[in-house]
Amino acid sequence: MRLRGFVGLGLAGWLLDAAVLTPRRFRLHEVPLAVPGWPRDLDGLRVALVGDVHAGGPWVDLDRVRTVVEEVVAARPDLVLLLGDHVADVTFGTHLEPGPVAAALAGLLRADVPVVGVLGNHDWYAGGWKVRAALETAELPVLEDEAVAVLDGRLWVAGVADLWERTPSVDAALAEVPAGAPVLLMTHNPDVVADVPASVQLVVAGHTHGGQVAVRGRPLHRLSERTRNRWTRGWYPAERLYVTAGVGSSLVPLRSVTPEVPVLVLSAP
Numbered sequence: 001m002r003l004r005g006f007v008g009l010g011l012a013g014w015l016l017d018a019a020v021l022t023p024r025r026f027r028l029h030e031v032p033l034a035v036p037g038w039p040r041d042l043d044g045l046r047v048a049l050v051g052d053v054h055a056g057g058p059w060v061d062l063d064r065v066r067t068v069v070e071e072v073v074a075a076r077p078d079l080v081l082l083l084g085d086h087v088a089d090v091t092f093g094t095h096l097e098p099g100p101v102a103a104a105l106a107g108l109l110r111a112d113v114p115v116v117g118v119l120g121n122h123d124w125y126a127g128g129w130k131v132r133a134a135l136e137t138a139e140l141p142v143l144e145d146e147a148v149a150v151l152d153g154r155l156w157v158a159g160v161a162d163l164w165e166r167t168p169s170v171d172a173a174l175a176e177v178p179a180g181a182p183v184l185l186m187t188h189n190p191d192v193v194a195d196v197p198a199s200v201q202l203v204v205a206g207h208t209h210g211g212q213v214a215v216r217g218r219p220l221h222r223l224s225e226r227t228r229n230r231w232t233r234g235w236y237p238a239e240r241l242y243v244t245a246g247v248g249s250s251l252v253p254l255r256s257v258t259p260e261v262p263v264l265v266l267s268a269p
Contacts (some may be wrong), residue, residue, distance in 0.1 A: 023059040023255045026247070028071045033235060034269040037201045039182045042155060047184070047264045048072050051083035051206025054122065054248025055071040055104070056096035060088065062104050063211060068247060068261065069107040075263050079150060080108050082140065083244065084120025084162065087131060091213045092253045098126065098134035106138035109193030114150040116157050117142050120188035120207060124165035134141065147183070156183040158200075163189035170195045189216035190223055190231040195243045202266070203241045208232050210245030210257035233257075 030046075051070060055065050072080060078106070086101055088094075108115045117140055123131040132142045141148070144157025145168060150157055156177045160168040170185070170192065177183050177194050183200050190205035210233035211219030223229050247259045 003234070005132070010090070022258055023253075025258050026068065026071070027258050027260045028075055029262060030265050031235070031242070031259065032267070034267050035202050035240065036237075036269055037182075038266055038268045039154075040268050042151075042182065043267045044079060045079065045155075045266045046075070046077045047204070047266060048077035048080045049076060049083060049204055049242070049244040049256045049262050049264065050080060050105075050108070050247070051244045052085040052120070052209055052246025052248055052250075053105070054085055054093075054246075054250055055101040055102075056088035056121060057093040057248045057250070058253040060248045062096070062100055065104040066107060069105060072261055073111045077111060077263055078113055079155075079157070080111060080113060080115040081157070081186050081204060082115065082117030082135075083186060083246070084118050084206065085122040085246070085248070085250070086117075086120070086135070086208065087123060087126045088248060089122045089125050091251065095243070098131045099137075101197060102138040102140060105135070106140060109139060113212040114141055114157075116148065116150070116159065116186070118144065118159040118186055118188055119162055121162050121164040124162060128165070143173070147173055147175075147177050152253065153257040154182070156181050156206045158183055158185045160185070160187045160192055163187070163192055168192055170197070174200070189224075190241060190243050191226050193231065193239045194227075196239075201240065203239065204264075205241065205243045206246045208243055208245070209249065209255065210243075210260075212249060213252070213254050213256050215256075
């Protein structure tokens with residue numbers, strides 16, 4: 001009976017942490033990253049990755065979104081990338097229309113740096129065109145298989161469509177990028193990296209939540225039917241891929257992986 005009691009207390013503590021404590025935490029942290037092929041004139045570039053906000057989910061109301069935005073602005077990035085799943089689809093969440101969510105995210109524009117985004121699968125569940133229209137009305141451009149030059153043309157940012165709900169084309173996303181130009185490609189789903197050519201210096205993604213519910217760093221559920229959780233969180237140098245664990249939760253109102261916004265500080269090796 002005593003053993004059962006200890007097990008029960010341990011399980012209750014874990015549930016308290018995953019349901020209440022960890023989802024309310026937030027970590028904005030710098031990640032120094034030496035990227036092969038990165039241009040020397042962009043050494044020190046600071047790129048904030050805001051992924052998987054899932055606004056409307058437990059512990060992610062509009063005030064929480066604004067708090068995240070304020071911390072990102074205070075970090076003084078040179079570029080902000082929105083990696084999709086801006087709205088929620090989660091048990092015990094609160095439905096939020098895309099307009100107010102986009103308006104809260106538009107606070108990022110106070111950083112006075114380029115802010116560019118893509119859509120994720122949950123954005124499409126909520127009506128992708130409606131989410132895109134709300135973001136663009138808030139002056140937050142969305143890329144879908146296209147690219148744009150930023151930082152006075154010194155860098156190209158390409159964005160691809162969501163892998164699960166659309167038909168992404170990396171070739172289309174890179175079609176307008178001049179040969180030899182430095183390019184950073186963003187995708188909601190990291191599995192897209194398998195189709196990215198070596199000419200792309202860096203790929204950034206979200207989607208995984210770092211496993212969301214993980215034990216000893218290992219997700220308890222499969223994040224990808226294609227790759228069996230091959231790319232879950234952090235830096236994968238062989239693929240030139242960085243995956244952020246993001247901010248919110250999906251499907252179940254539990255999260256044992258601390259919400260985060262990494263700020264990549266990029267340099268040549």
